[in-house]
Amino acid sequence: MITGGAGFIGSHVVRLFVKKYPDYKIINVDKLTYAGNLGNLKDIENLPNYKFIKADIVDLEDMRKIIRDEKIDGIIHLAAESHVDRSIKDPFTFAKTNIMGTLSLLQAAKEYWESLPEKFEGKLFYHISTDEVYGALEITAPEGVEPPFTTEASSSDHLAYGTEFFVETTKYDPHSPYSASKASSDHFVRAYHDTYGMPTIVTNCSNNYGPYQFPEKLIPLFINNILQGRALPVYGKGENVRDWLFVEDHARAIDTIFHKGKTGDTYNIGGFNEWRNIDLIKVLIKTVDKLSGKPEGSSENLITYVTDRPGHDMRYAIDSRKLQKELGWEPSLQFEEGIEKTVKWYLENKDWVDNVTSGDYEKYYDKMYKNR
Numbered sequence: 001m002i003t004g005g006a007g008f009i010g011s012h013v014v015r016l017f018v019k020k021y022p023d024y025k026i027i028n029v030d031k032l033t034y035a036g037n038l039g040n041l042k043d044i045e046n047l048p049n050y051k052f053i054k055a056d057i058v059d060l061e062d063m064r065k066i067i068r069d070e071k072i073d074g075i076i077h078l079a080a081e082s083h084v085d086r087s088i089k090d091p092f093t094f095a096k097t098n099i100m101g102t103l104s105l106l107q108a109a110k111e112y113w114e115s116l117p118e119k120f121e122g123k124l125f126y127h128i129s130t131d132e133v134y135g136a137l138e139i140t141a142p143e144g145v146e147p148p149f150t151t152e153a154s155s156s157d158h159l160a161y162g163t164e165f166f167v168e169t170t171k172y173d174p175h176s177p178y179s180a181s182k183a184s185s186d187h188f189v190r191a192y193h194d195t196y197g198m199p200t201i202v203t204n205c206s207n208n209y210g211p212y213q214f215p216e217k218l219i220p221l222f223i224n225n226i227l228q229g230r231a232l233p234v235y236g237k238g239e240n241v242r243d244w245l246f247v248e249d250h251a252r253a254i255d256t257i258f259h260k261g262k263t264g265d266t267y268n269i270g271g272f273n274e275w276r277n278i279d280l281i282k283v284l285i286k287t288v289d290k291l292s293g294k295p296e297g298s299s300e301n302l303i304t305y306v307t308d309r310p311g312h313d314m315r316y317a318i319d320s321r322k323l324q325k326e327l328g329w330e331p332s333l334q335f336e337e338g339i340e341k342t343v344k345w346y347l348e349n350k351d352w353v354d355n356v357t358s359g360d361y362e363k364y365y366d367k368m369y370k371n372r
Contacts, residue, residue, distance in 0.1 A: 001072045003057055003105065004079030006030035008213045009128070011040035012251040013076060018050045020255070025049050027070050030079065031056045039352060040212045057101035063108035075109055076126045076258060077102065080185075083216055084132075084178045088310060091177035098181035099188070102127065106192045113198070125189065125200045126258055131243070131270070133183040133204060134166045135173030136313035139241060148274065153319045157334070158272035161241045165319035166204070168266040175311045199263040203254070206270040206318045209338065210247035211345040215357060219339075222281060223346045224353060226288040226299045236308035238278025241315040245271040246338040249331045256329045270318025271331040278303075283336065287343045 002017070004010040005028030018026045030036045032054055044050055051070075055062045057079050066072070080098050081087065087094045106125065113123050140162045141147045148159035174180040186202055193200040209219045222232050253269045261267060275283075285299045324330050333341070346353060 001027045001029055001067065001070065001074070002076045002078065003029050004036070004077075006032060006036035006038050006040060006052075007078065008035070008040075008210075008217075009208055009247055009250060010078040011037075011212055012210070012247050013078065013254050014041060014050070015044055016248075016251045016255055018044045018047055022049055025051070025070075027066070027072065028052045029055050029057070029066060033081075035082075035214045037212075037214075037356060039355065057105055058096060060104040060108060063104050064111065067108050067112045072109070072112070073122060074124045074126070074258070075105060076128070076254065077105055078128045080128075080182065082130075082178065084176050085216075085309060087176055087178035087181070091181075094177050094181040095184075098178075099184045102185035103188050106188060106198070110192060110196055110198055114196075120197060120199050123199055124258065124263065125192070125198055126254070126261075127186065127189040127200065127202045128254065129186050129202055129204045130179065130182050131166055131204050131206050131268070131316045131318050132176065132179035132313070133172050133174050133186060134170045134316075135175055135179075137162050137164050137166070137315040137317055139239070139315050140164070153321065154272050159274065160272075160317060161274050161276070162315055162317060165317045166268060166270075167319045168204075168268055168322060175313055193264050201257060201261045201263060201265060201267070203257060203267045203269055204318070205250055205253075205268075206243035206245050206273075206316060208245055208247045208250050210342050211349070212352075213247070215353065218277070218280075219284065219342065220346065220353075222284055223288055223343055224357070226285060226302065227292060227347075229299075230302065231304040232281060232285075232299075232302045233304050233306045234278060234281060235306060235312060237305065238276060238281065239314075240277050240312060241274050241317070242277065242280075243270045243317050244273045244275060244280070244335060244338075245269065245331060246333045246341075249333065252332070253323065253329050256327050257323070260327045262326075267323045267327075268318045268320050269323060269329075270320040271335075272318075272320070273331070273335050274315075274317055275335065283339060284343070287336075287339050291340070291343055291347055
């Protein structure tokens with residue numbers, strides 16, 4: 001069972017598991033909110049080992065029924081409200097979905113698995129979280145050195161903007177309603193492991209980018225705005241730093257951890273790929289301009305600096321060496337390569353972008369599932 005499988009990251013995980021493991025039966029459970037789109041999965045929707053169920057993870061009785069009827073023995077939990085700006089405006093929705101939804105899934109899985117003769121043997125509840133639960137890091141550098149620079153946890157290919165990184169034991173310090181709701185859900189997952197002996201794993205990942213991302217997030221929003229000649233709103237001075245990972249690399253990490261990870265453990269997933277927002281935006285502009293036939297950099301005049309959002313963390317940076325050393329995973333793409341691949345996808349799939357930005361897909365699904 002993969003929750004949130006019609007969303008951005010979830011659809012990549014569903015596709016990977018359905019295609020890679022034909023002997024598995026993959027159950028995609030998604031509420032189909034604005035960020036859920038079954039158009040993300042057109043290429044696998046008719047495969048025999050795939051099934052979609054429209055449901056809300058907050059509904060405990062629905063989760064009990066699905067887990068029991070489908071005989072679920074593994075859960076990869078991605079369903080979540082995830083946009084920080086939306087969480088600032090509506091924290092209650094984030095608390096309901098991210099906290100109570102996770103609790104419903106945990107309780108339903110616990111009850112079903114405990115009812116089986118083998119109990120928890122061969123079962124796994126894998127919870128996907130975010131690096132934002134750790135709070136913020138400072139942009140720092142050794143004396144006399146300007147960031148970005150090489151550190152022990154980076155290399156000449158992956159430069160850093162500070163000497164500290166988030167590791168699996170970093171103390172939680174969430175600063176937004178979104179990250180607070182995810183932190184709470186993480187605590188519930190670990191509590192079910194410690195209290196009931198449930199086999200659980202938690203992973204915390206850095207910012208993802210790639211195909212099928214809803215265009216409220218920075219990269220797809222700015223790709224679309226550049227193509228439309230619209231303003232590119234940059235918070236503050238654009239100096240906030242984020243660690244970026246191509247979404248297919250995240251899906252591969254989830255696959256690796258699901259099959260090889262140690263239950264009760266935590267793994268951080270990141271690309272050692274730090275970029276200041278303004279530098280990332282300029283790479284994005286250059287790439288979109290080039291691939292759309294404009295003079296490279298000509299769209300920089302669209303950059304518009306706007307008032308910074310409340311509680312905007314300065315820097316996130318994941319140390320994923322534990323995952324690399326223990327389980328053998330590592331990112332496959334350099335950032336510029338991933339950005340070009342992403343921009344090409346959005347240019348080649350304008351119908352998907354138009355459909356998503358218009359909201360027509362939501363009306364279609366509302367009608368299709370109105371009787372559920």
